Amino acid sequence: MKIILTGTTGFIGTEVLTQCLRNADITSIVVLSRRPLPNALSADPKIQVILMKDFKIYPDEVVKQLEGADACIWSMGTTDAIPELEIDYPLAFARAFSPTLVGHRRKFRYLHTSGVLAEKDQIKSLLFLQEGRRIKGMAENEMIAFAKDEVHEGGWETYIVRPAMVLHVEGDMLKRIGGYLLGTVKVNELAAVMIDVVRNGNEEQILQNAEIVAKGKYLVNAQ
Ligand SMILES: NC(=O)c1ccc[n+]([C@@H]2O[C@H](COP(=O)([O-])OP(=O)(O)OC[C@H]3O[C@@H](n4cnc5c(N)ncnc54)[C@H](OP(=O)(O)O)[C@@H]3O)[C@@H](O)[C@H]2O)c1
Structure with a gap:
């Protein structure tokens, strides 16, 4: 299996990359x-x-290197929820890469890292972090709509995936306390779920934190 990863210099993406390296079924990893x-x-x-010089521009030689990929795990993002980074970058990837799928019968699985507070409804009034939550939700909407595009x-x-507060495997006592309201998930369990979803698909298109925790524990115990 060939997989494309982003955000691999970050907390979640580093764990995804580490687990992809250990996974014998993943034979090729292209990092953007x-x-x-x-x-x-x-x-x-x-x-x-x-x-990448610019995540909105995919020169032909880059697209060529992506060709033949079976999946992408997109872990790039920040809590600042900058529209260009959250929405334009993944869409630019989708638009540049998807023409390579035409004429092939296999499915390409794209997994987007969102967050527990993301709000898909763009007119709903939110009590806190309204702008950032709408931007995360808009990114979800765009990437879900893209899957329906005939191109x-x-x-x-x-x-x-909509993780709550993501914890290191050990420690993180303050975050554990901070995550009391929103919930928590361990980074190794989250990464295991992300990789499993792009390998095997998932019944639900959006995975909430509780499902990630349950599935993640099962997958990590089975490793
Ligand atoms: N950590 C959590 O508790 C948590 C919980 C829920 C959701 N999330 C979401 O999960 C995603 C990843 O979180 P994380 O904790 O792994 O974040 P992180 O450690 O800050 O990593 C962010 C990644 O995105 C890349 N990035 C940021 N801005 C960029 C830009 N302008 N251009 C290109 N690359 C850029 C970073 O690259 P550089 O190293 O080059 O900066 C890094 O690889 C985010 O969308 C975050 O909102 C995180």
């Missing part, structure tokens, strides 16, 4: 990043790192 990965990771023969002849599936 604005800066190099630590040598210990990028030296792995499974990995090819493409340093890729039904070859694209979108999934969304």
